[in-house]
Amino acid sequence: MLDGYEMYDLTQPWSGDTPAWPTYDNPKVWYEKSLDTEKVNGQKIEFMNHTGTHLDGEKHFVGSGRDIEEVPLEELVNDAVIADISDKVGDYDVYTSEMIEDVVDVEEGDILFIHTGYQKYAWHREEADPHKFFCKHPGPNMEFAEWCREKNLNYLILDCGSADHPMNTIIRDVRPELADEAADHLGVDDLDEIFPPEGYQLMHTELFPEGIIHVENALVPEELLNERLQIGTFPWRFRGGESSVSRVVAFKEK
Numbered sequence: 498m499l500d501g502y503e504m505y506d507l508t509q510p511w512s513g514d515t516p517a518w519p520t521y522d523n524p525k526v527w528y529e530k531s532l533d534t535e536k537v538n539g540q541k542i543e544f545m546n547h548t549g550t551h552l553d554g555e556k557h558f559v560g561s562g563r564d565i566e567e568v569p570l571e572e573l574v575n576d577a578v579i580a581d582i583s584d585k586v587g588d589y590d591v592y593t594s595e596m597i598e599d600v601v602d603v604e605e606g607d608i609l610f611i612h613t614g615y616q617k618y619a620w621h622r623e624e625a626d627p628h629k630f631f632c633k634h635p636g637p638n639m640e641f642a643e644w645c646r647e648k649n650l651n652y653l654i655l656d657c658g659s660a661d662h663p664m665n666t667i668i669r670d671v672r673p674e675l676a677d678e679a680a681d682h683l684g685v686d687d688l689d690e691i692f693p694p695e696g697y698q699l700m701h702t703e704l705f706p707e708g709i710i711h712v713e714n715a716l717v718p719e720e721l722l723n724e725r726l727q728i729g730t731f732p733w734r735f736r737g738g739e740s741s742v743s744r745v746v747a748f749k750e751k
Contacts, residue, residue, distance in 0.1 A: 499748070507610075507654070507715045507728070507745040508550040509619055516620050517548040518658065519631050520667055524548050546740035550714045552652075552732045553660075556739040558701045565738035568710070574729035575651050577747070578607050581722035583614025586635035589679040591662065591691065593637070594644035600723050608651045608728050616656035616716040632675055636662025639696050642703045653700075653711040654728070654745065660700040660711045665692040715745050724749065 509515065513526035522545055530539035547553070555562025580601045586592050592613070603609060616622070618630040634657035645653070659666055669676045669688065680688050696703070700711065712730055727748040732741030 501751055502748045505747040507717055509714055510621050511549045515549040517545045521545040552712050552743045553710055553740045555705045558705045565732050565735035565741045575608055577728035578725045579610040579721050581612045588633040589682045590635040591638050592635050594641055605649050606651055610654040612717055613657050631658035632663050632668050642699045650709050654715045655713050656715055661698050664688050
């Protein structure tokens with residue numbers, strides 16, 4: 498099966514300990530039936546779609562957008578490039594299209610995986626740090642979103658908590674002490690100078706209407722950094738779904 502290709506899992510493990518996006522409920526997993534009583538194990542799960550590695554669908558931000566079922570396999574499995582910018586960015590930094598193009602050649606219609614390096618702070622890793630993973634990771638501004646449109650990217654994949662800069666999300670409001678820290682790091686008195694209100698969560702609001710969606714909370718092995726290959730994202734066939742927990746796989750020719 499798949500002769501000539503190596504497969505790589507780009508997905509976080511998923512369990513009752515996997516954190517959801519901040520302000521969302523964390524998952525609950527329990528046994529509704531168990532071997533000791535019913536002679537069969539049967540689990541029940543309650544969780545937000547935005548838990549662990551997941552595909553944000555258009556319907557997450559666009560009322561008339563496609564649901565998860567409507568995203569075709571031909572779009573979900575396609576040519577991809579993995580851009581390693583981990584040595585260019587740190588806490589609260591803003592990344593640019595130039596940083597991406599410095600390390601890889603991005604072609605029109607590509608799936609683009611942005612490796613910020615913040616996957617090392619994910620919940621299951623030795624250096625787990627939810628503040629860094631969800632609240633301090635680097636992110637883009639409007640320049641980057643416009644570049645994504647110009648490239649007509651297929652979709653994006655991120656190795657951190659959001660495709661948006663954390664200070665362009667609800668994090669800025671719920672963690673004001675971190676907003677002050679970020680403003681000081683970025684050298685501005687007011688974060689509106691970099692992230693104006695009209696561009697709030699721009700990687701969602703600007704790109705989803707164009708059909709450019711994204712996967713968040715993914716990971717990638719070091720040997721695939723700056724490589725061109727194929728990637729497949731496999732969500733549920735979720736009719737009406739605004740987003741979906743997903744398995745993400747890279748396929749590299751041997």
